[in-house]
Structure formats: C-alpha cells, structure tokens
Amino acid sequence: MRGQGFTTVVSMTGLLALWVLASFLTADPEILPQPWLLLPDFAKAIGSGELLFHLGATLYRVVWAFALSMGIGIALGLAMGRFPAFNQWFDPWLVIFLNLPALVLIVLCYLWIGLNETAAILAVTLNKIPNVTTVIREGTRALDPQLDAMARVYRLSWFERMHHIVLPQLAPFIAASARTGVAVIWKIVLVVEFLGRSSGIGFKIHLYFQLFNVSMVLVYAFSFIAIMLLIEWAVLQPWERRVTRWRTA
Amino acid sequence: MRGQGFTTVVSMTGLLALWVLASFLTADPEILPQPWLLLPDFAKAIGSGELLFHLGATLYRVVWAFALSMGIGIALGLAMGRFPAFNQWFDPWLVIFLNLPALVLIVLCYLWIGLNETAAILAVTLNKIPNVTTVIREGTRALDPQLDAMARVYRLSWFERMHHIVLPQLAPFIAASARTGVAVIWKIVLVVEFLGRSSGIGFKIHLYFQLFNVSMVLVYAFSFIAIMLLIEWAVLQPWERRVTRWRTA
Amino acid sequence: MIRIDLNSKRFGDTPVLGPISFTIAPGETVALVGPSGIGKSTLLRIVAGIDRKIDGRIVRPDGLAMVFQEPTLLPWRSAIDNLRAVHPGLSRETASEALSQVGLAGKEAMFPGQLSLGQQRRLALARAFCGDPELLVMDEPFVSLDAETAETMLALTETLIAHHRPSTLFVTHSRAEAVRLAQRILTLEPGPQGAVLGPEQIRQVRTGTSRPTGVVTAFPKP
Amino acid sequence: MIRIDLNSKRFGDTPVLGPISFTIAPGETVALVGPSGIGKSTLLRIVAGIDRKIDGRIVRPDGLAMVFQEPTLLPWRSAIDNLRAVHPGLSRETASEALSQVGLAGKEAMFPGQLSLGQQRRLALARAFCGDPELLVMDEPFVSLDAETAETMLALTETLIAHHRPSTLFVTHSRAEAVRLAQRILTLEPGPQGAVLGPEQIRQVRTGTSRPTGVVTAFPKP
Amino acid sequence: QDLPTVRLATLEIGTVNWELATITENGFDEANGFNLDITSYADNDATRIAVEGGEADVAVADWIWVARQRAAGKDYVFVPYSTAVGSLLVPGDSTAESLADLRGGKIGIAGGPLDKSWLILRAYAQKEYGFDLAAETEQVYGAPPLIFKSGLGGDYEGVVNFWHFLAKMKAAGMKELVSVETAGEALGLNTDTPLLGYYFKESFLEENPGIAQALFDASRDAKELLASSDEAWEAIRPQMNANDDAQFQQLKTDFLSGVPERGPVDIEAAGKMLSLMAELGGEELVGEASSVPDGLFADVK
C-alpha cells in the first residue's frame, strides 16, 4: 500500500513533467500553457464559486445518468445474454441505438421533453445504455453453465443466483463498463451541456473553447478528472480489490 | 438461420413502426419526419454522390482509428492486466486519459499537427485507446492461472500462448470493446469532423443540424448505421459464432 | 418414488443413452457403474433435471442435492460461504460443524482456489449433505481422496443415508464402494442406440443396523 | 538428474511444506503418496517450476510434461487441437493416433466440454505423452476411470516410460498403482513446519523386461 | 407593473450580449415596457433548440436562416440587429493585393462551405476577377477558435472568420484584404440590409402585441448609448474577453460600424441578397426560401 502510493505520486509527477515538456516544446501558452499558469485561473474559478457550481451541476447529471444507465444496461444485457430469443429480437435495435449519433438523441430529447434537467439526463442515459448492454451481454454469454446447473439443483432463488453466481462472474465486465461508462457519459454530458444547459463543466468548457481560453478549458477539465481519480481510488479500486480477493488469495 | 432472418425483419419493422408512431405524435416533420419523408432526401444525397463521398471519408477515419486503437489498446490492456507493477505506474495516466474531454485532445491534436487527416485520426485514436485498455485490462485480470501454468510447463511460445490461451479467453472482452468501440469512435469522429474537417458524415450532420434540417441529419446518420449493421451481420456475428462455438456445442 | 423412463438422449445426431427405465424407492440407495464415457454423468444430469432436452419422462422430488463430478464450487466465496450461499438457512455454527465433519475444520475462510482438490471435493460433499434432500445424486463422490479420508467420507455418507433416508443414486468406479453403500447396482453398457442398463445386481439385504462406529456422528442440520 | 532441495513453502503465514530433499535419477519413476491436503500438488507444482515462490532450490531439465490434477484443457479447442496447440510439431495423423491410444478415436473434433470427465483426463494424458519429456510429472493421472480403462492407461504409461525413460514423479492414492509403476515411493506426512517426507519405500528391482502385453504399443512420436 | 417577460436565449460569448447587458443594466427593457429574461448557452445551436423547444421566445440568427425556416413552415419573424459582416484577412506580411492572388493558396473558413461571407466572396471573385475561388484555392473548414488560432499561426493564405475573431486577428497584425461589405457593394447588394437579428415566434408576437417594436427600441437605445458613451463600454468590458486595449478598441470600432440604419428592412434589397445566396448556396442553404417569405421581417421602425 505504501509502495503503491509512492508509485502513484512518481507516476503523476512524470505525467506532469511530460506536460511541462510538451508545453515547453509548444512554446505557446495559448495552445498549451504550463501547468503552473493554470493556478491563477484555478484560484479565480474556485474563488468565484463558479467552478464548484458547475462541477456540482455536472456531477449531478453524471451520477444520475450513471446509475440509470448501469441499472437498465445491466438488466438488458443480462436478458439479452441469457435469452437468445430476446436477443434475436432486440439485437438490431441495440446496434442501431449504439450507433445513433449522440447529437440526434440529444436534440430529440430536448425537443420532446424541453430544455431541462430531465431531458439532459435522459439523453445521456439513452446514449450510454447500449454500451453497458453490449458489454454485459458478452459477459452473460460467458457465464459458467456448470454453476447454473448447481444453482438449479439447489433451487437457489433469483436473488441468490444473482448475488452469489451471476454478479461475481460479471464483475470484470461491470468494472469495465463502469470505468469506460463514466468516460463515455462524461463525453456525452459535455455535448448535452453545450447544446442545451446553462450550467455544467461542458457548458463552461465549450464557452472557453469558443473564446480560445485553453487555460480555463483545462482548469475545468482537470477539476472533473480530479474527482474521477478520487472516485477511482476511494470507491472503484477498493471495491475491486474486495471482489477479486479470491483471485490472488 | 431462416428463423433468425425473419425475426430480424420483424424486429426492424417494429422499430420502424415505433418511429412512425413517435413521428406521428410529434406531428412536426421538422423535429422528427416520417421515415418515408427521408426517401427523397436520401435519393438526392446518393444521386449527387455526396453521401458516398462523405461516408467514405468517415469510414476511412473510423477504420484507421479502430485498427490503431484496438491494436494499441489491447497491447496496453494486456500489459497492465498482466504486470501489476506496470499497472501501478500507468493506472493514474489511464484514468486521466480516460476522462480527458474529447474536445481537449482533439483541439490539441489539431493545433499541434494542423487541421489534417493525421490529426483527426490521431485525435480519435487517442480518445479511444483508454477505453479499450480499460476493458482488456479487466479481461486480462480474469485470465485462468491454471492455463497459464499449463502453457508454462509445455513451454509454449509467446505467439502460441496468445493464439491458443490468451485471446480465446479475451474474446468476450474484445467483442465488447469492438462493438462499443465503433460506437465511441463514431461519436468522437463526429466531433472531430465538425471541429476541423471538410468532409465526413460528422461534417455534414453538423452542417444540416445548423440548418435545422433534421431529415438530412437522419439520412446521413442512418447511412452510417446501415454500414454498422452490415458489419455486425457480415463480420462480427459470424466471427463471434465461430469463436464461441465451443460454448454451445 | 423416483421413476426414470428414458427413450433416448442424443447430443445432436449422436445417441448417448438408449431406452433406460428404473425406479428408486424412498430410502433406497442405488449405485451406477459403467466404463468411462458411457453416459453415467449424462444420466445423472437427466435425473437431477439439469438436462431436460430428452425424449422420456422423469418423476422426481423437489428436494435435491447433488455432488458433481467436479467440485463446482463458487470460487469467489469462502468455504463456509459456499455452504451458506446454497443453504440460506444455515447458521455459521452449523456450517462450521459441517466443515469439520468433512475434515475442513479451520478452513472456513479459505477460498476454493486455496484448497487442495480433495478438500474441494469434500466441501462439495458437505454442501450436498447440509440440506435435507429427498433425492441425493452423487457423481464419483469419493475419488481424489486417500484411503483413510475416503473411509471417513464413506462412513459419513452411510450415516447421512441412515438418518435421513433419502433416495440415493451415485456413480462409482469402485466395486467396494458400490457394494458397501448400495442395495442395488445398475450397470450401463453399450447398446445399439446408446447405452442401456445391463443385468441388475442386488446386494444382500443389510444386516440389522450396521451403523458405522467411531468418530462420525449424525451430520448437522440447519 | 532432478534435485529438489526445499527449505519451506508457505502460503502467506501458513507453512505447507517443510524441509524436503530428494533426487530423481534419469529414467527413474517415483511415486508420491500422502493424505488429501498434505501438499502433494503443491510439491509437484514446485518441481514443475510453476510455483517459484519458495525457499529452496530445484534443479530440473527443460523438457517437461505434466498431467494436472484437473484436466486443464483448452475448452475452445477441439480434442485434436488441444494436442496440436501444445505440440506445434505434431502432425494430424500422429495426433489422431495418440487420441486413439487413449481411447478417444473418432472424437478428434469434439470440444473438451463435450467429453466426459474421464475422457478429458485421458486427453490430458495424451497431451503429456505426445512430447518427449525428460521429466514427466503426473498428479493422480488415473482417477475417474473404470478399472479396464485405468488398466489400459497404466499399461500405456509403462510403455511410454520404458521407451523414453523420462524421470517420472507422480501422485497417487492407489497403492497398487504406486507399486506397479514406481521404483521408489515417497510419503508426505505432517511435520512441525509443514509436511515432510516419511520413510522411503523402495520397490524390488524390476524383473527383466516385464513389458506389458497386448494392444498397447509404443506411443506415437511427432 | 405587469410587464410582459421576453425570454431570450443567447450565446454567452456572443457580441449581442454587449447590447443586451447595456439594455438590462440601464433599464431599457422596462422603459420600453417589457422584462428581459436572458438565458445563456454555450453554443448557437443551443439557443435555437431553446426557441424551438419553447424554452425561450427570442434568439439571434441571420435572416437567411430565419427565411429558410419560415419557408419550411416555422412562424419565425425577424427583427434586425446588426449589419456586421466579416472580411477576408491575410497575414501581415502577405503580398496578396486582391482575391486573385490567393489562387492555389489555402483559405481557412470558420463555419463551413455555406458561410455567408464566404459565399459573397466567391461571387465577388467570379464577378470581379472571373475565377472560381472555391475551385482554385484549398479550403480548410474548422471551428472558429481553431481557424482563429491556426490562422494566427500563419497556416493559411487567407482567413474568413466570425467578426469578433477577425477583430482580434486584426489587432494581432493581420490585415484585411477585402471586406464582405465591399464585395457586397460590388455585387450590387444593399449593405445596409442587416444580416443579423433577433427572431421571435409569430405566435408570441400575437400574444404580446408591440413587443417586437419594444425590443427593437430597447436595442436602439442601447446602441445609441454605446455610440456616445465610453462609460457604457467600460461597463461591459469584462465580458468582451479583450486581452488588451488594441483588441478592445478594435472590437468597439467594429461593433459600432455594424450598427444598421434605423428603419424597416428594405425588402427588395433583401430579395436580391436571398437570390444571390440561393444561387451560390443552393437549396442546401436557403431550403425552400426562393424569395423572401411574407411576413419575415417584423414591422419595426
């Protein structure tokens, strides 16, 4: 644990050094400012309370969209992986929704529901569900039939089967789709926010991009990334360590 | 096989019916036109050769970005899943790049390399690699140590180990990241194209979107989706059937 | 009463089992023997209701316990949780007690991957014995065990059967085991349309209550 | 010459094997016996170089073949491909021949999941026998087989050993097997710091060339 | 005290905000009998979705786009706001003296092939020098900030961008080769025809009679104040994103020169403009608006 903390610090420092180098080579603070040049902007954004406000707005959307799309996506993925008939029916839908441009779904949601929080969250959720479904479906297809037979013989309830047999086997797939999930959600939230919200990191990033204020773009981007690193270390990795303990024991 | 074809046709018809219904309820062809209203626009876009030209441009980028990001992503994912030390070093980088807004990477690529094809493809690839890496890393961690022991005892070469032991186990993860991969790539290509390319589906969709020409937006979106459905049926599903034959035999 | 009335079982075009009919009375123990690959496990899976793609009819009670040919444990659950996941009513103490009966005392917290194969098999036995099954199905339950451990397990099985009197069907390659536990021995042998039953062997009726002596007492119940 | 010089092997804080030293001469066959869970498989994995987290020194040749306690096949490769994946030089014909030697003729195209457990174990045996190992390590190679099949496999093993004269170390719970195949029998028994070797049993030197009779001939080579 | 509320969706960084801020700060909205309620978005498209989705009553667009929408059946009505148009800039050290000198060069264009300034410049090149600008140069389309930045880096022989970026580029030493205004005049267009304006839904105007005139009056009040008062400029300077005085002055000058004459839109001139656009941009650009749709321009004086 100690060693790991140290590695992480060194590794992050390395990344920072890379940034400094790239920035030095670019030699144009308008394109890629040195990291320390962000500090005043960061202080300003924090000081004015803007950063926290927009971060809050974005996180609110991300959390909702994440919970909804993971929940629905896992359920659909399980169903499609388990029941080939169901899969045959909805497989084309999945491909279509998977490849429907985010823009189209977002605009339709806004126009149907209005430019409000519900539409924004729904748009992100709809964009993300097919991704989760696809990943979980693969995982479900790889479930061990022997353990299913065991569960059947001992007549485990649906809940027990999920808890003891299905979810542990899906853990790597769930972890993968949770990690990439947040990333995809976040990419879509940015579009959702610049297309129809007046708050959120995406809104600010787009604004500052249009002003070509790269430094502020980076300040906002890194605030979100910092939160994600925190979640990774405080939630995801401990969870993963716990559920994969049996592999390394 | 026959039954499946039938199901697919009925299922797609169902989706079409849903569209007709939604469009009927929306009652505004500017927001969601009836499917048949797209036909003249489609004919026009095909007739002028524009559709094929832009589809070609986008596919070119998607194929390149896909091949590059899958190749590099799988290699990185394997390395990070296999070697905990390597993982400890680069895990924070992964989280950061995973959550770096597409916009930031795209703009940096364009500004560094110029508004050209290389920059566009690189931007998409960089955006996608972390996703693939994350998924494959989970898969690699779930590899069966018993089979590794077997490979070691019988001194299989690196290539044989990959071919017979590692890749078959990673197949569900590769399938998942290929499917969601194209979807993510495509979402990013759209942004890349509207930010700095003069061709491609994303360029056109954005153009028509600015003109509020939903019908043309849909024509272009569905052309790409049609290609994806084709790839799904002609490439991905047969491949998947072949590599998972052992599960159902 | 358990009744098997199988016309045939085929995998794709290959017939594996031909016409097979037999019954098992409540409390009766039946051994199934036959060469490797003849179809014993297939028949057991049919009897247990795991494989339903058959041409035939099976009558069987609901309360079932099965020892698979491979341990089939949950690798992500500790030894004790492997019992408790399958028998939700089981208390920690009873589960611990069950583990020590199969010689796994002190290994409660170990994951199956940390156990030797013999230990895993005993864990699977404990799992089957923890319920109160009306039908007990076992596929080579005592292999991979040294003679002494096998003897303990056999004795334990005898006690369980004597106490709860489930109908029992088990596969073995060991004549000694078959003769010791079973009242009847069924043999699978090749037939023209897949394996069929050969002549049945009936063991002498048990002499009195030949309860096993010594360490093993009744298996703990939830 | 194979030389094992183990001081100790522990999993975390638990010592499993204590100080253990022995050698196996070229062409010599050694059986390893001991109760379930004592550490036989652990020792075998150490000898085979799979487990290197040990305090001790192992000298062993490179050319190794191993039969694991569980079949450890590639579920996604057909029976014949399971042989050819591991032995890239093996021709289709030789591989087929090897399959029929272990009684799997005609099952070339089947996936391991379509084979019975006994068939899978025989496939694993064929896989080990296909190479030309200097050291052959086997963990309970003949369980889950009926008497007749087991006899065929034993005879096959004898032939292989007689022909290629690998050093052989194998685990068994069956005295008969141990006595039949091995020149020396090592016993693992509990010690204060993990299992240690008990008194060694040396079998009478083989009488002449007691080559097995009948069906089994030399195992095909690539 | 029950003034009607006008909900206006605006691009937060749009120059229209300078006028809007002046309106609200000086109470020109209430003085003209309405309450202005401004919602900012990060993208132009967002403001249009807001109007279409009923979240706002007014947004800003060019009238050709509004005409296209109106011809397609939307009840949009246009109130003029600015004549500001772009120009084509060349690097400070460029030797080009006319569009003809750009032959074989690269031109960076913000927006896309249907950008109005670009279309007018193409027509101008055709008329004046007899060559197809699009065919004989290479165009690089990109997002305005990217064109701005790479243009400053000297990637292009010529740059067409939105006017506030142009102002900054001029402040950074690039020079104007030809303005769209000049080009328009040469093509016989009335350059007083305001290109940009507010657009309402007609239904909203019917519910609130006189509201178009009221907004127009407030807009004029703000423009007059800005034309005469430096303080008014200082008040909005924080939101102008000017990095230095040069940029600030350039932005101010360009903004003021884009203030149109007060009065109704000259329909005939507009018709001429539209037919030119239809010719150059084709149906892609103007849709079914082959002529100025009736009732497109609000009747404001």
Ligand SMILES: Nc1ncnc2c1ncn2[C@@H]1O[C@H](COP(=O)(O)OP(=O)(O)OP(=O)(O)O)[C@@H](O)[C@H]1O
């Ligand atoms: N990863 C591990 N962590 C902790 N203990 C372990 C681990 N692997 C094995 N053990 C312990 O080591 C001991 C020896 O295991 P091993 O598999 O070598 O036994 P064995 O002699 O082969 O038994 P069997 O005849 O049942 O196969 C067992 O008690 C087991 O619990």
Ligand SMILES: Nc1ncnc2c1ncn2[C@@H]1O[C@H](COP(=O)(O)OP(=O)(O)OP(=O)(O)O)[C@@H](O)[C@H]1O
């Ligand atoms: N899915 C399948 N597809 C085709 N054949 C199969 C399938 N499953 C089993 N078989 C065949 O059915 C036969 C019987 O298998 P089964 O596992 O019942 O044998 P068994 O009598 O239990 O053998 P063992 O003693 O080796 O465990 C085998 O020959 C096997 O190849």
Ligand SMILES: [Mg+2]
């Ligand atoms: Mg079997």
Ligand SMILES: [Mg+2]
């Ligand atoms: Mg063992």
